[in-house]
Amino acid sequence: MTGLTRLKEAIERHRENKDINIKYKTPLTMTEKSEAVPGALPIGQNSPQKAPHGLYTEKLSGTAFTAPRNENQQSWLYRILPSSSHQNFQPVPDSSSQSLQSPSPSFGKHFNAIPNQLRWDPFDFDKEVSWIHSLHLIAGAGDPQMKQGVGMYIYAAGASMPEKTAFYSGDGDFLIVPQHGTLDIRTEMGNILVRPMEICVIPRGIRYHVKLHNEEPVRGYILELYQGHFQLPELGPIGSNALANSRDFQIPKASFIEDFENTEWTLYSKFGGNLFQAKQHHTPFDVVGWHGNYYPYKYDLGRFNTMGSISFDHPDPSIFTVLTAPSHGHGHGTAVADFVIFPPRWLVAENTFRPPWYHRNTMSEFMGLICGAYDAKGAGKGGFQPAGASLHNTMSGHGPDMQTYEKASTMELAPAKVGEGSMAFMFESVLMVGVTEWGLKTCAKVQEEYNDHSWGPLKVHWKNPGTRGLSNGEAQKGVGDGKDHSSVHDTK
Ligand SMILES: O=C(O)Cc1cc(O)ccc1O
Numbered sequence: 114m115t116g117l118t119r120l121k122e123a124i125e126r127h128r129e130n131k132d133i134n135i136k137y138k139t140p141l142t143m144t145e146k147s148e149a150v151p152g153a154l155p156i157g158q159n160s161p162q163k164a165p166h167g168l169y170t171e172k173l174s175g176t177a178f179t180a181p182r183n184e185n186q187q188s189w190l191y192r193i194l195p196s197s198s199h200q201n202f203q204p205v206p207d208s209s210s211q212s213l214q215s216p217s218p219s220f221g222k223h224f225n226a227i228p229n230q231l232r233w234d235p236f237d238f239d240k241e242v243s244w245i246h247s248l249h250l251i252a253g254a255g256d257p258q259m260k261q262g263v264g265m266y267i268y269a270a271g272a273s274m275p276e277k278t279a280f281y282s283g284d285g286d287f288l289i290v291p292q293h294g295t296l297d298i299r300t301e302m303g304n305i306l307v308r309p310m311e312i313c314v315i316p317r318g319i320r321y322h323v324k325l326h327n328e329e330p331v332r333g334y335i336l337e338l339y340q341g342h343f344q345l346p347e348l349g350p351i352g353s354n355a356l357a358n359s360r361d362f363q364i365p366k367a368s369f370i371e372d373f374e375n376t377e378w379t380l381y382s383k384f385g386g387n388l389f390q391a392k393q394h395h396t397p398f399d400v401v402g403w404h405g406n407y408y409p410y411k412y413d414l415g416r417f418n419t420m421g422s423i424s425f426d427h428p429d430p431s432i433f434t435v436l437t438a439p440s441h442g443h444g445h446g447t448a449v450a451d452f453v454i455f456p457p458r459w460l461v462a463e464n465t466f467r468p469p470w471y472h473r474n475t476m477s478e479f480m481g482l483i484c485g486a487y488d489a490k491g492a493g494k495g496g497f498q499p500a501g502a503s504l505h506n507t508m509s510g511h512g513p514d515m516q517t518y519e520k521a522s523t524m525e526l527a528p529a530k531v532g533e534g535s536m537a538f539m540f541e542s543v544l545m546v547g548v549t550e551w552g553l554k555t556c557a558k559v560q561e562e563y564n565d566h567s568w569g570p571l572k573v574h575w576k577n578p579g580t581r582g583l584s585n586g587e588a589q590k591g592v593g594d595g596k597d598h599s600s601v602h603d604t605k
């Protein structure tokens with residue numbers, strides 16, 4: 114998959130979009146409007162005494178009323194019945210369960226912060242369950258009640274959500290990264306089809322229904338943002354284009370169902386990390402028109418304009434950031450969550466160790482693989498595989514495994530393409546990410562030997578320049594003698 118093929122595939126996917134009423138989203142905070150029936154939106158005001166066509170007016174706020182203009186996110190919905198019209202919510206028993214067997218999602222909220230490097234084998238499909246019950250919180254930090262932190266989920270579903278059901282998360286924005294199968298999502302604000310190699314964001318509170326496209330099972334990853342919203346990263350000296358361009362984000366068009374007589378819908382709410390359900394006698398998908406800047410959107414990763422070094426040295430992966438959610442309180446340029454991808458790209462850097470360097474990062478790094486192989490880690494069984502994951506937590510050392518190091522440090526450095534047919538990604542966070550009981554035990558996918566296999570076999574290549582005159586064996590003895598060797602400080 115060359116850069117160009119990737120774009121061509123993205124263009125093909127775009128053509129298929131025709132049936133799903135997609136239109137372009139301009140910069141992420143831009144106001145949009147959409148009418149499924151002409152005249153559904155009032156002209157020149159938001160809440161007239163009577164809304165057009167006998168609709169109810171409802172405001173959906175994604176930020177405080179008083180948030181500054183450039184951060185304020187809200188939309189006005191014009192609908193057949195307001196969303197308040199439902200019976201009381203009741204808790205769904207066992208919704209914080211940790212069990213794969215139980216027909217409940219695992220929202221288990223206790224996060225075990227551990228410094229080990231962790232890697233998971235591919236997660237299994239679960240044919241029995243639909244979207245809500247397929248959600249398994251694997252890792253995260255913070256607390257949805259405090260509107261602070263992030264949650265990371267694996268989903269794997271074999272069925273569409275039952276007819277006449279809908280779901281929303283009151284806890285945060287869902288950034289959904291499909292790995293297998295296509296999600297046919299009906300949201301209050303219109304429909305979105307999301308395929309592997311595409312991502313979508315469904316902001317907090319927006320109700321939706323997930324159908325499996327062509328009844329194919331689905332599997333993927335979700336980052337839930339308990340605080341703030343995603344935005345495009347600043348481009349700084351890169352200039353005004355590149356990485357994810359705002360013109361490539363797509364939003365749904367208004368589309369509604371008329372179902373309000375002798376009908377019963379079940380609405381599920383993820384709220385404070387627990388699942389609730391309520392009945393209502395009308396469809397939640399009755400929004401005939403909407404306007405505002407708070408809406409779901411999708412993006413095709415094939416459109417990402419990847420940048421890299423054309424001289425020397427391996428740059429920070431921040432140049433691959435698709436979306437970022439800034440943290441307020443951890444310093445400038447620091448994210449509570451960055452969504453970073455590793456697309457196929459040309460490596461041309463001279464005299465450079467081209468894979469990622471060995472490193473320890475104050476940020477935590479949760480990685481997943483949509484397809485192909487990641488250049489820094491062994492592929493295949495027991496390695497970093499599509500539908501698997503890894504977590505390198507705050508200050509946990511990691512980097513290429515032994516084979517990758519040996520190859521990359523000795524190879525002839527011609528221009529080379531890496532990541533052909535591959536797409537890895539990273540949820541990077543300033544927060545120390547903990548792992549749930551499901552992630553550590555219940556899922557039974559943790560690779561116990563990850564550390565041992567990756568970095569245990571690394572060879573010592575060190576040759577003490579002070580012992581250059583000695584034979585290799587003597588030199589080895591000299592450096593491994595446990596003595597403190599005096600140091601000379603020099604600035605390189
Ligand atoms: O650890 C990883 O594989 C992710 C990563 C990639 C890279 O190119 C530089 C730093 C980094 O954390």
Ligand SMILES: [Fe+2]
Nearest residue numbers: 472478505511
């Ligand atoms: Fe890393």
